[in-house]
Amino acid sequence: MADTEYRPKWNWRKYLPRILQYAVLSLIVVVVFVPIVMMIFSGLKSRGEAYTNPYTLPIPPKWDNVIYILTRPNFWTMLGNSLLVMAGTTILVLLVTSLAAFVFARMKFRSKDLMFNIITLGLMFPITIAILPVYLLIRQMHLPDTLLAIVLIQTAFALSGNIMILRGFFLSIPVELEDASYIDGCTAFDFFWRILLPMARPALAAVGALVMITSWNDLLVPLVIINKETLWTLPLGTMQFQGQYGMDISLVNAFVTLSALPTIIFYFFAERQIVSGLTAGAVKG
Amino acid sequence: MDTAANRGIAQKPRRTPLLTYKAQNNLTIFLFLLPAFVLFLMFIVYPILQSVYYSFFSWKGFGPATDFVGLDNFGQILKDTIFHKAILNGLLIIVLSLSIQLPMSLALAIMVGRNLPGRAFFRMIFFMPYVISEVITAIAFMGLYNPDPTRGLFNAILVLIPGAKAIGWLGDTNLVLPCLFVVLTWKYFGLHMLLFLAGLQSIPTEVEEAARIDGANTWQLLRYITLPMLGNTIRTCVYLSTLGSLQQFILVWIMTKGGPVNASEVMSTYMYRYSFVRFWLGYGSAVAIVMLLISLVFSIGYLRIVRQPEYLGAQ
Numbered sequence: 001m002a003d004t005e006y007r008p009k010w011n012w013r014k015y016l017p018r019i020l021q022y023a024v025l026s027l028i029v030v031v032v033f034v035p036i037v038m039m040i041f042s043g044l045k046s047r048g049e050a051y052t053n054p055y056t057l058p059i060p061p062k063w064d065n066v067i068y069i070l071t072r073p074n075f076w077t078m079l080g081n082s083l084l085v086m087a088g089t090t091i092l093v094l095l096v097t098s099l100a101a102f103v104f105a106r107m108k109f110r111s112k113d114l115m116f117n118i119i120t121l122g123l124m125f126p127i128t129i130a131i132l133p134v135y136l137l138i139r140q141m142h143l144p145d146t147l148l149a150i151v152l153i154q155t156a157f158a159l160s161g162n163i164m165i166l167r168g169f170f171l172s173i174p175v176e177l178e179d180a181s182y183i184d185g186c187t188a189f190d191f192f193w194r195i196l197l198p199m200a201r202p203a204l205a206a207v208g209a210l211v212m213i214t215s216w217n218d219l220l221v222p223l224v225i226i227n228k229e230t231l232w233t234l235p236l237g238t239m240q241f242q243g244q245y246g247m248d249i250s251l252v253n254a255f256v257t258l259s260a261l262p263t264i265i266f267y268f269f270a271e272r273q274i275v276s277g278l279t280a281g282a283v284k285g
Numbered sequence: 286m287d288t289a290a291n292r293g294i295a296q297k298p299r300r301t302p303l304l305t306y307k308a309q310n311n312l313t314i315f316l317f318l319l320p321a322f323v324l325f326l327m328f329i330v331y332p333i334l335q336s337v338y339y340s341f342f343s344w345k346g347f348g349p350a351t352d353f354v355g356l357d358n359f360g361q362i363l364k365d366t367i368f369h370k371a372i373l374n375g376l377l378i379i380v381l382s383l384s385i386q387l388p389m390s391l392a393l394a395i396m397v398g399r400n401l402p403g404r405a406f407f408r409m410i411f412f413m414p415y416v417i418s419e420v421i422t423a424i425a426f427m428g429l430y431n432p433d434p435t436r437g438l439f440n441a442i443l444v445l446i447p448g449a450k451a452i453g454w455l456g457d458t459n460l461v462l463p464c465l466f467v468v469l470t471w472k473y474f475g476l477h478m479l480l481f482l483a484g485l486q487s488i489p490t491e492v493e494e495a496a497r498i499d500g501a502n503t504w505q506l507l508r509y510i511t512l513p514m515l516g517n518t519i520r521t522c523v524y525l526s527t528l529g530s531l532q533q534f535i536l537v538w539i540m541t542k543g544g545p546v547n548a549s550e551v552m553s554t555y556m557y558r559y560s561f562v563r564f565w566l567g568y569g570s571a572v573a574i575v576m577l578l579i580s581l582v583f584s585i586g587y588l589r590i591v592r593q594p595e596y597l598g599a600q
Contacts, residue, residue, distance in 0.1 A: 021396050022403075028393065029410050035425040035471070036417070038438060042428070054436055100321035103314050115318065118325075124584045125329055128532040128553050129576045132560040132569050133332035136339070156328030159321055188313045217418035219535050224561060235420045239539060242424050249436070252424065260421045267416045271409055274416065278476065279483035 036260070043254035050250035065254035075258065077230060078237035081147060082216060085233055088151035089215040090208055093158045098204065100159075101166035102192050106178065122160030127153070127220060135224050149225050150233070154215050162207050165277060169203035170196060206277030209270040216263060234259045333577065336570040344567035358571035368572075371543075371550040374462055378530045378551070381466045387522055390474045394481035395511065399490075408482065412475035419472070423539035426468045430454040430540075455541055458548035465549055468536055473529065477522045484518030485511070520591055527587075531580055552576050 042050050043065060044058035069075050104116050127134070134153055143149040173196060181191045197204070219235040226232060232240065238259045245251050267274065304312065340358055344350035362368050397407050414422065431437025432453050434444045440451040454464050488511065496510050512519075534553035537543065543554035556576060560569030 021401070025393070025396060025403075025407050029407070032410055032414060032471070032475075034438070035422070035429055038428060039421075039425045051436070055438065055441060096320045096324065099317040103317045107310065107314050109311070109314055115322075119321065122325060122329055124581050125333060125577065126528070126532050126580070128534045129556075129573060129580060130329065130333060132556065132566070132573045133336035134328060135560075136335060136566065136570075137328065137332040152324070153328055156324045159325055163321065188310055192317075213416050217416075217420075219418065219420050235418050238418075238420045238424070242420075242539075249428070253428070256421050256424050260417055263416055263418065264413070267413060268409075271412070275408075275412070275479060279479060 039253045039260075040257050042250050043257040045250045047248055047250050050253075054249075065251045066258065068251070069255055069258055074229075074237065075255070078232050078234045078259075079262075081231055082234040085147050085150050085154070085222075086212055086215045088147070089154040089158070090211045092151060092155045093162060093211045094204055094208055096155065097159060097162040097166050097207065098197065098200075099192075101163045101170055102196060104163065105167045105170035106191075106196070107188065119160050119163055122157075123164075125157075127157045130157075131220055131224055138225060144225055145228050145231060146225075147231060150218075150221050153221050153225070154218060158211055158214065162211065165207055166200070166203060169200055173199055202273075202276070205270075205273045209273035210277040212266070212270075213263070213274060216266075234262075333574075336573055339567050340571035340574050342567040344565075344570075346564050346566045350567060352567075354567070358568050359575065361568070362572055362575055367547050367550060368552075368555055370547055371552045371555045374549065375531060375551050377462060378466060378469070378533065379527050381463075382469070382526045382530050383523060385466075386470045386474055387477055387519075387526060389470070390477035390522070391481050391515075391519070393474070394478045394485060395507065397478070397482065399485060408479070411478055414472045415475045417472070419535040420539060422468060422472050423536050426471075427455070427540055430464060432456060456545055458545055461541055461545065461549045465537060465540065468540070469530075469533065472536070473526075477526065480518055480522055480525075481515065484515045488514045524584075524587055524591075527583065528580065531576075531583070552579075 041056075041058045042054065044061040044063070046062045046064060049058075049062070100119070104112065104119075138144055138149050138153070141149075143152075177195060177199075178191055181195055186194070217235060218233075219239065222233045222236040223239070226236060238256055241255050242252050245255075339350055341353060341355060342350040343352040343354045343358070393411065397404050397411075401407075428436075429438045432440060432451060434440040434451045437454070439454065443449050444451055452460065455461050492510055492514070493506060496506050501509070532553065533551060534557065537549055537551055537554050538557065541549045543550040543558065552572070553576070556569055556572040559565045559572060
């Protein structure tokens with residue numbers, strides 16, 4: 001009975017650190033949400049409201065800006081271009097990196113280390129730094145103003161990191177499986193195609209999700225390569241829209257919100273894949 | 286059953302192979318590596334070598350580069366006080382990232398820890414800014430930084446404090462860089478937290494339990510068990526954070542264009558201005574080469590001296 005008298009005080013001491021922990025974490029959650037929520041709220045107000053009471057809830061929400069954007073073709077064209085680029089880059093990256101990663105993980109040949117080192121060197125040439133050299137090349141190839149150029153550049157610069165990630169996954173598949181398949185008469189290609197790839201599906205999903213996000217969000221390459229308005233991708237269009245309608249805060253915010261929506265939805269579905277792709281290799285601690 | 290194995294045995298000896306086993310293997314290696322190397326050589330190696338060539342010319346992009354100037358471009362870059370400013374700003378961002386952003390991510394990772402109820406929720410929310418594009422981040426924060434308290438949230442909160450006046454934020458030459466750093470932190474702390482979480486996950490629970498039983502308190506546990514065992518993850522994060530800071534472009538370009546009066550200039554905005562705004566392609570190439578050398582020297586030095594991080598993912 002005496003116990004019950006003590007318990008509240010004892011509990012309080014025990015749970016205080018936990019409560020503080022949750023308080024700090026919740027504060028950070030708020031900080032993460034503020035910019036996003038402010039943007040969404042502003043997008044759901046009329047232009048006048050956005051100026052007169054910018055910090056209130058958008059009640060009732062005004063869908064005018066959203067409808068205005070969705071009923072004009074520009075937004076959908078940009079969305080289509082972004083989807084095309086993303087699909088192209090993702091398929092190409094998965095194809096090229098899985099082939100190369102297989103060779104580096106599973107085959108034996110003389111210059112393997114040298115070749116792998118050359119590929120890893122690519123990590124030291126990030127696209128931000130190499131953008132002018134790449135632009136000059138594209139100009140020589142007469143490819144500016146094509147989505148194909150974006151796909152090729154994004155793929156080239158995604159190779160090194162993703163070959164390394166996939167190689168790590170491929171290395172973790174037991175050698176016994178490979179030996180067994182060779183004894184059964186498989187060629188290297190059979191083993192790759194029929195056994196390794198199906199087993200590596202989670203790894204491919206992780207790399208795929210990561211590449212999709214990177215490609216979808218990329219602004220630098222389209223900014224430099226694309227002039228024609230009909231070829232703008234969503235990030236490029238968002239930047240131009242902001243420049244053009246900067247005064248109409250609520251319209252810009254509606255546009256930005258709409259262009260953020262696909263990413264956020266995708267993120268909530270593919271969080272696991274994205275996270276596992278990013279932490280691949282780091283888990284060894 | 287008609288499996289590949291059965292067929293292999295049944296048809297023994299198989300049709301005489303066109304190639305020996307070894308030749309076939311070599312062909313596989315060649316064909317599998319070909320696409321990666323073609324893309325790599327064509328879109329990374331060749332352009333960079335070509336830019337090394339252009340960097341010796343004064344070239345505005347019309348016609349072939351003919352005006353050979355030797356190392357003049359490089360001399361000019363190293364003399365330019367704006368470029369010095371860009372390097373200093375880059376270093377400042379690196380110092381701030383390593384001293385504030387990484388410890389903060391680490392602290393959050395430890396708080397979220399291994400088995401806090403709600404762990405998955407916090408992880409999901411904290412990592413979200415990383416997947417939101419830089420354009421959207423930039424535009425959202427430009428709204429918050431609006432100098433007018435009736436429009437920008439930060440000033441609206443600030444003026445609630447008695448005696449405080451609205452601040453110019455991005456328009457203030459002294460404040461613009463810290464303001465950009467806040468945005469960088471908002472966007473990237475989740476990535477580092479995620480890597481730290483993965484690192485924490487790999488520490489065997491037995492070690493911590495043993496220390497607990499030996500009477501270690503939380504602080505000692507952290508200082509003598511957790512941090513040392515996170516060593517590799519910390520080194521990886523330092524590497525990624527430094528390299529990432531050197532590569533920042535879009536956020537800075539959209540929010541400030543390197544201004545006001547070059548106060549937020551970084552190497553990439555400097556390079557972009559000369560290459561794609563002024564179209565001094567020879568000079569821009571030289572800037573790109575300088576940037577490449579800096580990032581290469583840092584990478585190789587770090588990997589040699591500190592150690593190879595296990596993770597070197599793109600971006």
